[in-house]
Amino acid sequence: EAGVTQSPTHLIKTRGQQATLRCSPISGHTSVYWYQQALGLGLQFLLWYDEGEERNRGNFPPRFSGRQFPNYSSELNVNALELEDSALYLCASGPRLSGANVLTFGAGSRLTVL
Amino acid sequence: QKEVEQDPGPLSVPEGAIVSLNCTYSNSAFQYFMWYRQYSRKGPELLMYTYSSGNKEDGRFTAQVDKSSKYISLFIRDSQPSDSATYLCAIGPDYQLIWGAGTKLIIKP
Numbered sequence: 001e002a003g004v005t006q007s008p009t010h011l012i013k014t015r016g017q018q019a020t021l022r023c024s025p026i027s028g029h030t031s032v033y034w035y036q037q038a039l040g041l042g043l044q045f046l047l048w049y050d051e052g053e054e055r056n057r058g059n060f061p062p063r064f065s066g067r068q069f070p071n072y073s074s075e076l077n078v079n080a081l082e083l084e085d086s087a088l089y090l091c092a093s094g095p096r097l098s099g100a101n102v103l104t105f106g107a108g109s110r111l112t113v114l
Numbered sequence: 115q116k117e118v119e120q121d122p123g124p125l126s127v128p129e130g131a132i133v134s135l136n137c138t139y140s141n142s143a144f145q146y147f148m149w150y151r152q153y154s155r156k157g158p159e160l161l162m163y164t165y166s167s168g169n170k171e172d173g174r175f176t177a178q179v180d181k182s183s184k185y186i187s188l189f190i191r192d193s194q195p196s197d198s199a200t201y202l203c204a205i206g207p208d209y210q211l212i213w214g215a216g217t218k219l220i221i222k223p
Binding site: 004040042106 | 118120122146156157158202208210213214
């Protein structure tokens with residue numbers, strides 16, 4: 001069974017640009033969570049999608065947005081990139097309306113903002 | 115004060131030693147206590163999950179929760195080089211977990 005897949009693995013952007021990160025959940029999972037893992041910090045919750053709807057949002061500015069597609073894959077968009085957006089962005093998936101205690105994580109997309 | 119605090123390490127111990135990893139938290143309402151392991155260039159994987167309180171054992175791993183002290187621990191017995199990773203605690207009232215920054219553990223052969 002394929003795990004959670006994320007693309008791209010690495011992404012380098014400059015300040016002010018936009019970044020798009022993608023996530024494919026495990027087959028049968030409808031919940032997708034996005035987290036930011038900055039160096040030396042714990043995972044910070046960004047967004048939770050389930051069955052195409054945004055269920056909850058972490059304490060991040062509106063330039064962090066995303067969506068979930070009918071096949072339950074998801075996309076995270078970061079607009080007007082700032083240097084402090086450099087981090088590992090992790091996607092995790094779980095069964096429908098699952099809590100964070102049953103999630104499976106992908107390997108992450110490392111975003112570097114220069 | 116951070117809601118969840120975890121010593122970043124690195125913690126370096128010889129193979130076969132007993133390892134103790136710890137987190138403290140501030141909110142007594144938290145009920146979910148989890149430990150994740152993260153290898154380099156990989157996402158976190160769930161190791162142990164405890165709801166409410168008490169101890170839980172799984173092979174060489176034991177998780178303990180002390181709600182009176184707001185303190186959780188992960189013990190690894192007979193540590194192996196393959197246990198070298200970053201260990202993250204995640205604590206919360208429900209699905210909105212709050213994560214520690216992780217402790218880097220190095221097991222020396």
